[in-house]
Amino acid sequence: MNSLLEVSGVSVTFDGFKAINNLSISIGEAELRAVIGPNGAGKTTFMDIITGKTKPQSGRVLWGPRSISLLSMSESQIARIGIGRKFQRPTVFEAQTVQDNLDMALKNKRGPFDVLFSRKSKDDLERVAAIAEEIGLTSSLPRPAGELSHGQKQWLEIGMLLAQDPQLLLVDEPAAGMTPAEREHTTDLLKRAAQTRAVVVVEHDMEFVRRLDCKVTVLHEGRVLAEGSLDHVTQNQDVIDVYLGR
Amino acid sequence: MRKSFIARNPSVLYFLLALSLFTIIVTVLSEAAGIGFLSTSFVKTLGKTLCLCLIAVAMDVVWGYCGILSLGHFAFFGIGGYAVGQWLMYARTEIIVVESLAGSPLPATPQEISDAIGTQIFGVVGSSEFPLIWAFSDSLFLQLLMVVLVPGLLALVFGWLAFRSRVTGVYLSILTQAMTLALSLYLFQNDSGLRGNNGLSGLQNIPGLGSVGQDVISLAFFWASALALALGYILFAWVVSGKMGSVIRAIRDDEARVRFLGYHVESYKLFVFTITAVVAGIAGALYYPQAGIINPAEIAPIASIYLAVWVAIGGRGRLYGAVIGAALVSLLSSYFTGGGAPDINLGFYTILWTDWWLVLLGISFVAVTLFFPKGIGGLFDLLVRKQEPDRQGDYGPDEGSWRQEEGKP
Numbered sequence: 155m156n157s158l159l160e161v162s163g164v165s166v167t168f169d170g171f172k173a174i175n176n177l178s179i180s181i182g183e184a185e186l187r188a189v190i191g192p193n194g195a196g197k198t199t200f201m202d203i204i205t206g207k208t209k210p211q212s213g214r215v216l217w218g219p220r221s222i223s224l225l226s227m228s229e230s231q232i233a234r235i236g237i238g239r240k241f242q243r244p245t246v247f248e249a250q251t252v253q254d255n256l257d258m259a260l261k262n263k264r265g266p267f268d269v270l271f272s273r274k275s276k277d278d279l280e281r282v283a284a285i286a287e288e289i290g291l292t293s294s295l296p297r298p299a300g301e302l303s304h305g306q307k308q309w310l311e312i313g314m315l316l317a318q319d320p321q322l323l324l325v326d327e328p329a330a331g332m333t334p335a336e337r338e339h340t341t342d343l344l345k346r347a348a349q350t351r352a353v354v355v356v357e358h359d360m361e362f363v364r365r366l367d368c369k370v371t372v373l374h375e376g377r378v379l380a381e382g383s384l385d386h387v388t389q390n391q392d393v394i395d396v397y398l399g400r
Numbered sequence: 401m402r403k404s405f406i407a408r409n410p411s412v413l414y415f416l417l418a419l420s421l422f423t424i425i426v427t428v429l430s431e432a433a434g435i436g437f438l439s440t441s442f443v444k445t446l447g448k449t450l451c452l453c454l455i456a457v458a459m460d461v462v463w464g465y466c467g468i469l470s471l472g473h474f475a476f477f478g479i480g481g482y483a484v485g486q487w488l489m490y491a492r493t494e495i496i497v498v499e500s501l502a503g504s505p506l507p508a509t510p511q512e513i514s515d516a517i518g519t520q521i522f523g524v525v526g527s528s529e530f531p532l533i534w535a536f537s538d539s540l541f542l543q544l545l546m547v548v549l550v551p552g553l554l555a556l557v558f559g560w561l562a563f564r565s566r567v568t569g570v571y572l573s574i575l576t577q578a579m580t581l582a583l584s585l586y587l588f589q590n591d592s593g594l595r596g597n598n599g600l601s602g603l604q605n606i607p608g609l610g611s612v613g614q615d616v617i618s619l620a621f622f623w624a625s626a627l628a629l630a631l632g633y634i635l636f637a638w639v640v641s642g643k644m645g646s647v648i649r650a651i652r653d654d655e656a657r658v659r660f661l662g663y664h665v666e667s668y669k670l671f672v673f674t675i676t677a678v679v680a681g682i683a684g685a686l687y688y689p690q691a692g693i694i695n696p697a698e699i700a701p702i703a704s705i706y707l708a709v710w711v712a713i714g715g716r717g718r719l720y721g722a723v724i725g726a727a728l729v730s731l732l733s734s735y736f737t738g739g740g741a742p743d744i745n746l747g748f749y750t751i752l753w754t755d756w757w758l759v760l761l762g763i764s765f766v767a768v769t770l771f772f773p774k775g776i777g778g779l780f781d782l783l784v785r786k787q788e789p790d791r792q793g794d795y796g797p798d799e800g801s802w803r804q805e806e807g808k809p
Binding site for chain 2: 205207228229230231233234238239241245247248249250254257258259264265266267269270272274314318
């Protein structure tokens with residue numbers, strides 16, 4: 155399998171604390187992957203490294219068939235080459251309408267002058283309408299995003315990710331604060347997205363991970379503890395000791 | 401269907417109508433073209449106020465929309481004033497010198513004329529040499545170019561350095577204030593080349609228009625200021641509408657998130673900072689010929705803080721709010737500090753408005769921030785909201801009755 159993202163031997167230290175310790179993970183081109191681990195295992199730092207928010211002290215992060223290093227790129231460059239990220243807390247632009255939020259995320263040229271002279275094309279409107287349909291927010295398009303419920307904000311953010319049309323989606327706890335029905339919808343959405351692109355889901359909730367039915371990576375103290383199917387890793391003695399046993 | 405720019409931003413149309421109406425009324429009441437109800441000096445005050453409104457609109461874009469509390473925009477305003485002032489002063493002194501040397505037995509050489517102009521302009525700072533900074537002062541065109549280029553370049557370089565190192569919030573405000581203070585302290589020095597604390601004066605006399613009265617000149621500048629305000633307003637309304645406005649406001653609300661959407665936030669900030677600096681320079685270039693004098697005190701950080709106060713009182717994040725704030729507060733300020741307001745005798749203490757105006761302004765600023773965060777411009781929301789029906793459900797039980805959405809205007 156061709157790997158889309160190759161993280162190898164990465165270490166990050168915050169004031170002497172090793173948040174990530176010689177971590178190596180490889181993500182395939184159209185793969186759904188769940189990353190689990192106890193609090194402080196380095197899940198969020200792992201995402202920060204890939205998206206350029208945190209620079210590691212050592213190691214390599216390579217992207218795509220041409221193995222471009224992500225370490226020298228800025229956050230916005232990384233986002234433009236096709237890595238989208240959803241944060242744990244829904245961060246949509248609350249003062250703006252759902253339509254504006256999606257328009258902003260839509261894959262288009264990102265330079266200031268491109269945007270200044272941009273005009274909404276029919277194609278753009280159709281793409282936004284299709285995404286709104288998919289995330290169930292068609293009737294809420296003209297509403298300010300701040301009026302949405304927590305679950306709807308989560309979806310809007312997932313919709314913004316889809317609008318970016320990334321090759322790799324990094325999703326941090328997508329199901330937090332959702333009703334069971336909403337969770338099911340979210341699982342379907344992520345699974346469907348993973349058919350055409352790579353999706354990495356960071357999650358606490360075992361039930362949710364089980365429903366995703368995919369390869370699981372268990373992180374502990376900044377390194378990979380176990381990797382494989384959910385049943386495989388839950389039977390691993392190390393995993394039981396540090397995570398499930400408690 | 402794609403709506404026109406005006407249809408999507410009706411406030412632009414209302415603003416332009418109000419501004420045209422105001423311009424016509426002032427013209428009719430002026431001494432030069434009307435019944436003479438308004439004195440020439442008051443027409444000048446109104447023209448200057450329009451320039452202040454223009455820089456307030458620029459400030460609103462950079463602060464209210466993009467979230468950069470710049471305390472340096474009056475520096476750009478001042479630079480614009482100095483740039484145009486250099487030509488005004490040079491050209492007028494040249495006319496006077498040539499006239500006085502015409503009486504001498506031998507015709508004056510160009511060198512003599514140049515020396516005489518130098519002595520006239522720089523005598524107050526004990527010099528007669530033209531500093532390098534005056535190299536283009538004989539050309540109106542080049543100096544007008546400076547009005548745009550110098551603030552633009554300064555903002556570009558300063559902004560690039562500041563935004564690139566991700567300085568934000570209060571630290572950025574302090575940095576812009578330091579820039580302003582440094583510039584003003586530099587200009588206070590006699591060897592800065594711009595006449596130290598004397599500044600440039602006599603700017604109200606337009607070279608070549610000696611025979612035209614100040615009443616006509618004041619009205620002409622008033623019109624020019626109104627036109628500049630109208631054009632600036634349209635420009636910024638266009639910038640902050642549509643997708644560009646969306647991105648700019650998103651940067652104000654959550655800069656990091658915008659970065660993860662793939663936008664290079666620093667370029668956007670730099671764009672907004674620079675374009676507003678250029679407009680501030682143009683506003684200054686129109687302001688100071690009406691004021692007649694510019695000195696480094698005008699650039700001091702306090703001026704930029706006033707600017708922020710105007711915008712906050714008028715209402716951040718809406719362009720007409722900035723205009724209202726700047727016009728109201730600056731006119732009230734000249735009313736109170738100019739001795740127009742009657743002092744209040746409390747028996748045991750007399751409130752002298754010249755002393756107490758700043759206290760009043762400070763209290764209103766605090767009150768607006770605490771109780772009316774939307775400022776005076778927020779009152780327009782009340783007006784608009786009234787039209788929307790306060791209805792929760794549909795208009796009736798049968799099929800033909802209006803749905804809730806249909807009731808909205």
